[in-house]
Amino acid sequence: MWPGVCRPAAAASTTPMRWSQLFIPTLRDAPADAEVVSHKLLLRAGYVRQLAAGFYCYLYLAKRSINKIEAIIREEMNAIGAQEIFLPEVHPAEIWQESGRWDAIGDDMFRFKDRFGRDLCLGMTEEEVVTWLARGEMRSYKQLPQIWYQIQAKFRDEPRPKSGLMRVRRFTMKDSYSFDIDAAGLDVSYNKHYDAYCRIFSRCGLEYLAIEAHSGAMGGSESHEFVVPSDAGEDRVVECAASGYAANLEKAVAQAPAPTEPDPEGDAAPAELATPNQKTIAEVAAFDGLPETHHIKTLVLVADGQPVMALLRGDRQLNETKLASLLGANEIRPAHPEELRQWLGADAGSLGPVGAPKSMRIVADTALEGRKNLVAGANKTGFHLRNVTPGRDFAAEFVDIREVEEGDLDIESGQPVRLRKCIEVGHIFKLGYKYSQSMDLRVSGDEGKEVTPIMGSYGIGVERILTAAIEQNHDEAGMAMPAAIAPFEVVVTPINWKTDEQREAAETLYASLLEAGVDALLDDRAERAGVKFNDADLAGIPFRVVVGKKVTEGLVELAVRSTRQSSDVKIEEVVGLLREKLAAAKA
């Protein structure tokens, strides 16, 4: 009854790696609700199943792949002297209240109460916990620097989970935290992470970019994101091949092309122009016959309760992130129509800086600096003003608040930049003193005085590496996983399991692969060849050794998943050849 019992004894020790015994539920058709490639393939290849929106079960293949990713991360983290720890995923509200994030974060945090009514949350990240830990135990500058890391589940109550494992509510993160005595020390810890991250993503077989990033709600100064270019990504990255500049669109800077025509000459005072029902820049430009670049786009926003006027050249878009960081605002929203009428006496579409209340802060994009005789709203519904000259007719702070667009010119090289969608796989932050200060972490310094350590925090999304690897390596047949993170390195596929020579040769070959340290799988199913080939291709196993008729001549076939090339190889040479190919693929 038990198949294993009547099999040759040699096979008994490795039973779990026989395909016939594994639970790999491959699907011929992709479930209808999967949209992006990696999501479809993860489902079809039997890697994952969804439990609920944003919550996934990782089946055997996914788990093996994730284990390999984690092993690479551990090796590289250990190599920079980071110490692995493991923290609770449930946190008491108190520590988050101390840092101020209990209130700052909002609905993204899963919160609940225990039986006694105490407030708890599921960890989204663990700055508070490590700071609490350090505060209790760290006494002296002599104990610094420290780098602690863990690989742990993280929870975020995403408003819209999507795209398979790309944006989920429970995921695995490698998060690390550094404590240093001063900024120079933080630079060292930060750079160690930067280098380790480069090695990790390379070893995982990803084509990635390290880009300048916005530090967002994390606080802190410098920040880099590690991203993988892919259309399935959600981050937009500005890149200049000539200079090597790369930055998240949220903070990217570039030079906007010059206005399409020179500014009109003359120094006439602003003059009213009736523009009935002409609201958008495009409408007004069509109406007055001037190019969009000769118009001032006026946006009124409310930043943490304070009204702010943002001015842009007509053809440009506001970058809210830039504006928010300039203002130091947590929350920014467009002003309501009633507010506009109250503050400026006009409706959206006719707003402008001339005659705006003195109390209103006005921020103008640098692309408006030095311009003259432009068109702006008159703060009178249905009217605009001609001959508006910044500096003369209104005062403003000139700051770069515009969003970079494809084709804008790189600051350094002057070459056009390009915009690419990317998947964020890692992010590193110089936190500064945000947590050590708010949570009273101090150690004694070398002169006996207390010193506040400076911190950094560093994250890697483990499942995002898997997702990005699939997005970057697939074809019609399925995944073509990088060897370093594929669930198995090699699959041995006998064409006809009932043929004694093929079965025995496959068993022997499989055993010697295992002995040689190759992570191999034996496809011992009584399926037809096509089924086995298709499943192996779907699952993305990098190398396949086919044991067919030619085995009687001492030949097997070696197929490479990524190139879909195959060739006959002498059976006694396969193991050595595979070891070479694997070493090369994982280098």
Next chain:
RNA sequence: CGGGGCGUGGCGCAGUCUGGUAGCGCGCCUGCUUUGGGAGCAGGAAGCCGGGGGUUCGAAUCCCUCCGCCCCGACCA
């Protein structure tokens, strides 16, 4: 949270408009044949049609309501 779509065996879908007690393909199980890219034949198992309420002699189908999932947007370390 706004807009759109979908919920019928494991997967993909039809049936809903026009009410009559559920069907197709793939997969699964058994047997025989077959065996180098998702085999053929024969037989078989499997669905309270997302939940609740209502209308009706009768509801997958009509009405009300709730829930879930996907997509676009908002949001997002």
